[in-house]
Amino acid sequence: MRVKDLSLRQDPDVRKELALLARGCDFVLPSRFKKRLKAFQQGQAGCLNAQVKKEEPITPVLSESIPKFYFPRGRPPANLNIDTLISRIEKIFSQFPNERVTIEDMGKVAKACDCPLYWKALLFLSAGGDRTGSVSVHKFVAMWRKTLQTCHDDASKFVHILAKPGCNYLEQEDFIPFLQDVVNSHTGLAFLKEASEFHSRYITTVSRHEALKLSLLNFDSVGVLPQNVALLEEVEDVNQLTEYFSYEHFYVIYCKFWELDTDHDLYIDQRDLAQHNDQAISQKMIERLFSGTVTRDKRVLKEGLMSYADFVWFLISEEDKRTPTSIEYWFRCMDLDGDGVLSMYELEYFYEEQCQRLEAKAIESLPFEDCLCQMLDLVKPEVEGKITLRDLKKCKMSHIFFDTFFNTEKYLDHEQRDPLSVIRDETEGQDLSDWEKYAAEEYDLLVAEETANEQYRDGYGNAFNQMEDHISSDASLRTDKRHLFAIPSPHCSLDLDEYEYEEDFE
Template sequence: MSPGKVLQPVLKMKVDELFLCWLSQPATQLTLKDCLRRIKNEEKTDVGNGDSGNGKNERLANPNSSSRQCVLGDARLPLMSFSPPQLSTTLPLATPASPRNVSNVRATRRSSGTRVVQTKKEETLPPSLSQNIPTFYFPRGCPKEKVNIDAVIAKIERTFSEFPNERATLEDMGKVAKACECPLYWKGPLFYCAGGERTGYVSVHKFVAMWRKILQTCYDDAAKFVHLLMNPGCNYLVQEDFIPFLQDVVNSHPGLSFLKEASEFHSRYITTVIQRIFYTVNRSWSGKITCNELRKSNFLQNVALLEEEADINQLTEYFSYEHFYVIYCKFWELDTDHDLYIDRKDLARHNDHAISTRMIERIFSGAVTRGRKAQKDGKISYADFVWFLISEEDKKTPTSIEYWFRCMDLDGDGALSMYELEYFYEEQCQKLDNMAIEPLPFEDCLCQMLDLVKPQCEGNEILYHL
């Protein structure tokens, strides 16, 4: 410190230190809590005790006794009954003639008498938020208020009473499905979920127990259908879960009666339908259909139409046999060895070599396929070809757009950069040059694309924009 400079204490730091010391005392905290309680109860709170100045000095001289009285018994004791430890109880009082004494007297007079703080009357608090916000998440469907489960069970029992020994076979399950107020072609899932596959029949007791549990836990058709088809312990459907259901459709639908004698095509047709189901319903690309995905799709409506429509070719979204025939014939032409797998050279012959080599490489890279064994061998299966062909024929559906987006997203960052677009455009330019056609410069093509898409992030196109 330079000579002659006067040392000045920082009073604010000392005041803050004393305040924190006072506030950290257990007696102070209990006193504050007690005062807060009385304020909430709309009681009067004594902030100071003005009986005499001596009483105040006595409390300063003996803080322990006054603090204990405040905590243990007297709810009206002053709020600030604690004296900082820096104050000594042996300090002499100032003489009456001193100016300091005069100021103390004036302060004592101003503080004499009990000051009463009238708390503001609190308004009635609204109920908690949890009481105002109704339940909005129903993973198994929104519960219906008026569902007489006993009446439904009684109707099912009457239906079973018509069968020998109250046992229903798969052929009888159509009546049971109607008694359950379900579409006709739920009969297969109902039969297998009740254990009919093991014994060849379903007893009334097993079925009632199974259906009662479903009614008590599943509140819409999507949740019920998933529960009927799923494996125990799961809450989703995989591709194998649809096989028994679709096999029953093949065996019993009048529009597929000609397939009964051609059993070798059963598995091909079922595979095609399953891939079309997952292509449309499983928007998460997880290979697992959840209740929510099934609820958002129109698949269950198409299942209900199976009962009404005798011509299955009219159900073009999933079950059309004509669509299956076209898909399978195109695959058969490419699969020269007929092992139900095709390689890069086979796929290159599709549609007169319309697919570029770089795009074929991306398809076989696993960006849009799931079969690890097929990828390892450098081939794709018939199931993967179904996805490819649907995406090739109709490029306007959400899944088709995402299919080609995944193929072009080389680095998997969820955005198409200008470099990735140019990478695939180069090969198309080479094809045009080979046909003596002048290609459009990439810069001009890029400007046209950006004008159409108008991406929010300059220089990148994300799936949302498409």
């Protein structure tokens, strides 16, 4: 409602009074002026009320109208009938005496639960089977019903079943019973089953991860382990599962460690590690590796010794510096003051020894200022002059950056390589990771070396032995080829059975 023009200035009496007021004269408002003033005030108030009525109050959005979008344990399935699933499980248990199932028959129960076959050990232990040697239907149903009600995807179920009671994360020792069952029952590892002294080494290699505690928040960073476990049932050759279970990868890692561990006490010191790859790694970086920055075993700081578990991560990170895990590994080593930034001082600290090693090979090195310009152009840090972990993870040539500062041999390989091939790898990507390429090449070399040694031994024996009965029978044994993935043979009297799993995870 718009009030008609009630301007006081249009009234002649009011104009006269206003003129007197402007001259400083006191005056008494006439009754007409009072009436006009009152009408004017009422009209203005009416306009304000009309405006207030037109402004509709904003109704707050109710929380019920926003659908839930965060499911830390997976999105609940819409059509899951828990009672039907439990009935199917009870039917499987009824096939066994007293409705109790042992670990040998747990595979049928795992399939009834719609779980991968190799979850059988997880389910058995989670239901308390390790205490009695068997699981009753009532205990298992109670455990599985609770799991279905709280966990709605494979990752959350895997963590819930495998973790210790009351924990929502996994530690490396939690994987031991599960992986031991894989070793005992997978057909692709049948040749390893009898060599129990190597079980702990294989399990230590498979259960590798940089995180001390593995929760659902960082579960995707480990290569989606539940999917890899499911593939164990479909793939007979474990070497195709390069994320975790490849025996070839274990073979390469263990043989490399065995070559450095000259006294075969399952620990190596700085002098041993310096021999890796013909002393390619600088001494300053070797010292950083033994400073406790990236190692977990307490003996590193107390006695200056690196365990096999720590060596696993060293070798994988050394041979593939493109992965997020290896970038974090080497960044921590180069970040001397731990401030989260690689300063020019820290880069010069490592590059100084690199120059000395190049000069020892009669190779002229770049001045640090020129090298620094190249590396800054390579990484393109967000803040000028400061290289962060985020910068290196965004950079697709982090391996060139790290090798420039502490690996002489690989630095020279990068310098001599065709720049076009580097750009092509960056744009097109790779079918195999650097680690998978290295492991495949080293495995072929190790197998070829072992085959040549066997042929030499066979030829040496044939040259000095005649065709006698006991000799011919021995020769027939030698003609039976060892399994292609034969385990390394210890060359000392060390009893590996005395070596405890837990030592790798302290």
